Amino acid sequence: MRVGNSWRNQAVVAGSVIGFIVLLAPARSSAQDIEALAQRKGITVPEAYYQRVQEDPTAYKLERALFRRAGSASASGEVRIPVILGLFVDSDTDPHITREMVEASLFRGPAERGTITESYLEMSRGALTVSGDVIGWVRTSLTMSEVVGSDYALGPDARVGEWIVDMLNQADADVDFRQYDNDGPDGQPNSGDDDGYVDVITVEFLEVAASCGGPAIWPHRWTISAQTGSPFQTNDIGASGHPILVHDYITQSAADCSGTKVQDAGVIAHEFGHALGLPDYYHWVDRDLGPEGRRWVLGCWALMAAGSWGCGPVGSTRDPYGPAHMIGHSKGTLGWVDYLDIGEVWNEEIFLGPAQTDGDVLRIPLDPGGLEHSPTEFLFAEFRAQIGFDHALPATGVLLYKQDSSASLRPDPATDEPYYLTMLEQDGNRGLLKTTPEGGNRGEAGDAWGVNGLVGKLNGETNPPLRLHNGDWPAAMVHEVSVQDGVARLVVSTGQTPRLVERPETVEVMQIRSFAVPIRIAGGHGPYTGVGILPQAFSFENIGDELFLIGSLQEAGENSYSVAVRDRLGNTSPHVTLTVNATGDWVIESTDLIEGFLDPENDPLTDGERGYLDQIGNNNDRFDVGDLRKWLRTHRPQERQ
Numbered sequence: 001m002r003v004g005n006s007w008r009n010q011a012v013v014a015g016s017v018i019g020f021i022v023l024l025a026p027a028r029s030s031a032q033d034i035e036a037l038a039q040r041k042g043i044t045v046p047e048a049y050y051q052r053v054q055e056d057p058t059a060y061k062l063e064r065a066l067f068r069r070a071g072s073a074s075a076s077g078e079v080r081i082p083v084i085l086g087l088f089v090d091s092d093t094d095p096h097i098t099r100e101m102v103e104a105s106l107f108r109g110p111a112e113r114g115t116i117t118e119s120y121l122e123m124s125r126g127a128l129t130v131s132g133d134v135i136g137w138v139r140t141s142l143t144m145s146e147v148v149g150s151d152y153a154l155g156p157d158a159r160v161g162e163w164i165v166d167m168l169n170q171a172d173a174d175v176d177f178r179q180y181d182n183d184g185p186d187g188q189p190n191s192g193d194d195d196g197y198v199d200v201i202t203v204e205f206l207e208v209a210a211s212c213g214g215p216a217i218w219p220h221r222w223t224i225s226a227q228t229g230s231p232f233q234t235n236d237i238g239a240s241g242h243p244i245l246v247h248d249y250i251t252q253s254a255a256d257c258s259g260t261k262v263q264d265a266g267v268i269a270h271e272f273g274h275a276l277g278l279p280d281y282y283h284w285v286d287r288d289l290g291p292e293g294r295r296w297v298l299g300c301w302a303l304m305a306a307g308s309w310g311c312g313p314v315g316s317t318r319d320p321y322g323p324a325h326m327i328g329h330s331k332g333t334l335g336w337v338d339y340l341d342i343g344e345v346w347n348e349e350i351f352l353g354p355a356q357t358d359g360d361v362l363r364i365p366l367d368p369g370g371l372e373h374s375p376t377e378f379l380f381a382e383f384r385a386q387i388g389f390d391h392a393l394p395a396t397g398v399l400l401y402k403q404d405s406s407a408s409l410r411p412d413p414a415t416d417e418p419y420y421l422t423m424l425e426q427d428g429n430r431g432l433l434k435t436t437p438e439g440g441n442r443g444e445a446g447d448a449w450g451v452n453g454l455v456g457k458l459n460g461e462t463n464p465p466l467r468l469h470n471g472d473w474p475a476a477m478v479h480e481v482s483v484q485d486g487v488a489r490l491v492v493s494t495g496q497t498p499r500l501v502e503r504p505e506t507v508e509v510m511q512i513r514s515f516a517v518p519i520r521i522a523g524g525h526g527p528y529t530g531v532g533i534l535p536q537a538f539s540f541e542n543i544g545d546e547l548f549l550i551g552s553l554q555e556a557g558e559n560s561y562s563v564a565v566r567d568r569l570g571n572t573s574p575h576v577t578l579t580v581n582a583t584g585d586w587v588i589e590s591t592d593l594i595e596g597f598l599d600p601e602n603d604p605l606t607d608g609e610r611g612y613l614d615q616i617g618n619n620n621d622r623f624d625v626g627d628l629r630k631w632l633r634t635h636r637p638q639e640r641q
Contacts, residue, residue, distance in 0.1 A: 041185045046218070048155035050287065060222050062248045062274055064183075071419035074335025075276060077187050078129040079289045082180050085136030085254060086167045088144040091206050095137050097254045099601065101262045102136045102204065116265040116272060117325045122388050124336045125359055130272065135175060137206075140166040144207060144216060148300050152210035153217040159229025160217065160251065164203055167230045168246060176509060177234045177244045178631075192239040197231065198246045201267065206252040212257035219252035221271055226482075248275070266308040269323035271303050278330050281305040281421060285413035285435060286411050292436035295413075298423055299432045299443030301384065301399055302327040311443040312392050312434045327360035329403060337382075339363040341371060346495045346522040347479065352398070352488040354385040364494055366466075366474040368525075377468055379476055383488035384448070393586040397448025398481050398488045400424040400458055404469050418469065420432060423447060426456055428463035450483035457481070460526045461544040473526040473568065477578040479547050493545075498524025498567045500547065501574040511556055512586035513607030518546040519578060530563040531572060552608025553582035586612075593628055 005286060034592035052059045052332040056531070083106065091199030104110065107130075108119045120130040123400045142163050149157035177198050184193030208214025225231050230437055238244045250562050252270045256263050274280075282305045286293030292314050298305035300321065307324035331337040337359040342348060352360045361382045365375035380403065385396045401423045411417035434440030449456045457480060458466050460473030468474050480491040501520040521528055530540025530547050538551035540563075547565050559582070588609070596603030596610075605613075610623035617627030 001191060010575070014604075031392070046154050048151035049218075051392055052154065052156070056226075059226065060220050060252075062200065063222050063223055064195065064199070064248050074127055075124065076127040077199045078131055079182060079199070081130065081132040081176070081178060081200065081272070081578045082175070082200055083132050083134045083204060084138060084164075084167050084171060084207075085112070085134065085204050086163065087139040087206060088147060088163075089139065089141055090143045091139070095206050096260070097206060097262050099134050099136060101252050103132075105130045105262045106134070106265055106268060107624060111265065112527075113264045113266065113320060114323070116269045116323075117495055118211040119265065119269050119389050120272070121354065122330065123325050123640055124334070125357070127336055128334075132202075135171055135177075136167075137375045138167045138170050142169075148210075148215070148217060153327065158227075160201065160222075161224050164201075164224055164249060165232050167203065168234070172234050172236075176236055177246065178236045178238055181238060181244055190244075196238050196240055196242055196245060197248075198234075198244060200248045200272075201246060202271075203249055203251045204263075207252070208255060209255065210257040212253070212258075212259075214253070214259065214561070216253060217251055219267065221248070221250045224249060248277075250287055264320075266322045269306040270303055273326065273330070274335060278304050278326070279336040279409055281327070281409070283410045283413070283419075289435060289437065295326075295417055295435060295440060298327055298401070298421060298433050299441070299445055299447065300324055301393065301423070301447065302330070302602045304330060306442040309442065310584065311392070311441075313400065313441045315344070315641050323389060324393065325356055325384070325388075327399075327401070328355055328380055329401070331355075331359075332361060332363070339362045342363075342492070342494065344495045344515065344523075346493050346499045347501050347520065348492055349495075351426070352381065352383040352490065354387060354486070355382040356385065356388055356390055359457050362492075363488065364476045364492070366468060366476055368475070368496060377474070378403040379466065379474075379478075381481075381485070381488075381490060385486065394443055395445035395448045395451045397426075397445070397451040397483060398490070399447070400449055400478070400481070406469055424458060424464045424466065426451070427456075429452055429629070430464070434542060439584050449481045450488060453482070453484075455480055457545065459528065459544045473529070474525055475525055477522075479520060479545055493522035495523025496525075497571040498528065498565050498573040500565055500576045503578060504580045506554070506558065506581045508581050509553065509555055510582055510586060511582045512612045514552045514608035515580065516541070516548045517578065517580060518548050519563065519576070521545050521547055521565055521573075524571055524573070525569050526564070528565045528567050529631050531566050532562055532575070534561065537608075549578060549580075551580075552606070552611065554612060556582050556584075590632065593631060597625070597628070 013158040060198055068580050093603040116130050120128050133134050140163055147159050147163045149155050153160050178190035180198040181193055181194045182189035183199055186193055205216055207215055207216035210218040231247040234244045235612045236244045254263055254583045281298040281302055283295045283297055285295055296306050300306040300311035303326045304325055308322040314471055332339055340360060340362045355361055364379040365371055366379055368374035368376040380401050381398055383391060383398050384393060399460050401421055403421055404418050407418045407420045409420050425447045426449045431441040445451055457478055459477040460467055475496050476494045477493050478490055482489050501522055503519060507517045541550055558579055560577050560579045562575045563578050564573045566572045590605045596605055611626045613631060614623045617630045
């Protein structure tokens with residue numbers, strides 16, 4: 001950065017560039033953060049915003065930013081953001097929020113809720129340093145009302161672009177904008193492989209933002225070109241021989257909603273995620289309901305969803321929250337986590353440390369054929385502890401979520417089409433996919449698995465179910481998921497053919513009484529059918545990842561059965577032996593015999609017991625009053641042990 005006499009005390013450098021690498025190809029990010037701010041503050045977005053978005057689907061989106069480093073290993077090194085503090089001509093003469101305060105809040109600290117530098121260092125596990133240069137204050141020639149227009153700077157009469165250009169013109173002589181063009185693969189600014197554009201600038205104003213109910217600009221992101229017709233051309237000649245251009249910008253207030261304190265790093269941390277090419281993971285489905293008409297999809301578990309807004313139900317007030325961590329899928333896109341790809345396994349035990357510190361994210365391809373066949377659907381598992389920037393999560397637990405690459409980020413809400421990423425909420429209430437009137441929320445403890453010692457499972461028949469886009473069961477299943485002593489434990493199967501997990505122990509059952517002995521199914525494509533030669537009145541039943549052998553033994557002693565399972569595709573597992581030992585005398589209470597006649601819906605007798613009572617009674621293939629009378633005449637009722 002060049003610093004001239006007039007700016008020497010106004011430009012603050014927070015670190016030197018050591019390289020920055022980003023994975024994503026060019027993409028447009030969503031404009032929905034304007035709506036999220038409305039929800040956050042409990043106010044209404046101006047109608048002009050919706051009109052503009054309807055007329056121009058590219059409105060309020062970044063276009064270039066740091067998107068071009070496709071194929072790189074990870075987002076690493078250091079990136080610098082120029083932050084320009086702008087005053088209107090009628091702003092206070094002596095700003096009560098200083099450049100040093102903004103620098104501390106965003107980059108250098110200390111900050112009560114952490115800085116963007118600290119949050120990205122933690123999220124990337126030290127790979128990425130986000131630093132910045134805070135420039136200003138710069139007083140422009142436009143009044144606040146001229147810039148804001150009639151709709152808080154979201155309408156057609158706004159002059160935000162002119163206002164930013166005014167600031168850039170004043171700063172250009174003393175700021176070397178070449179240092180902010182660093183989107184090429186070598187991670188060095190202005191090295192010849194960059195695109196000639198400043199990656200992104202942030203512009204902050206002094207007054208209270210419209211999203212807080214104030215009179216100033218509604219915070220947003222967009223491009224200078226969209227408002228002035230062309231990018232801003234600096235006087236800095238880049239490596240290509242052409243002037244460096246400024247195009248993408250983010251604007252927000254330097255003050256919080258009270259107008260007295262400096263703004264925290266939560267919003268800018270979320271917005272910078274867009275500069276890295278990440279989309280929003282929330283969906284406004286009913287604008288007539290205002291902020292209550294939103295589905296939060298990944299909720300406060302993800303920075304790019306509600307991770308800067310809050311958890312629980314949408315309310316009129318908001319407690320400070322975030323910035324929370326990105327979801328593991330987003331971190332994986334940026335190269336910040338180590339995907340654990342386990343291949344074909346059957347009943348495999350997997351341990352995961354906290355994703356925030358260990359970077360472990362389990363990724364299971366759900367399409368047949370695995371990673372070698374370019375899968376489009378995945379199951380992800382990550383263990384999130386209440387630590388660091390995630391200290392305010394609803395719970396410590398395992399997140400299970402599904403990626404469907406053929407699905408939309410915002411599907412038609414009138415259909416049941418899946419989302420690109422869908423949280424598989426442990427409690428099955430789909431609260432993240434409902435609006436507030438439908439009982440929705442932004443994240444709760446019931447979303448996570450293994451909370452408070454609970455052990456859960458996930459397969460094609462659980463709630464929530466694990467299904468492919470076409471509704472079929474995948475081969476993958478999670479037999480057990482739990483958390484103990486700060487570590488997550490999962491038992492999973494991904495094998496394309498089924499196997500039964502043999503029970504080493506003999507199963508003890510009571511004579512006469514019906515039993516249902518489960519045996520775990522590992523792998524294959526459900527639903528399943530049992531295979532084996534069984535005694536009369538015995539049967540198989542499949543429920544999720546278990547095959548039940550159902551029967552009744554009238555004689556004491558051990559009985560062994562050769563059992564296999566066949567999946568939906570016709571694949572049959574090897575046979576295993578299941579040994580059942582009938583022990584102990586059958587004990588029945590007279591009240592149990594009578595209860596079924598008084599209340600058939602709550603009959604305590606099993607099929608085996610009813611069959612036996614009929615067999616020793618009138619033997620007419622059903623348990624009736626005649627059987628009951630004979631039993632009572634010939635047996636003295638005993639108390640069940």
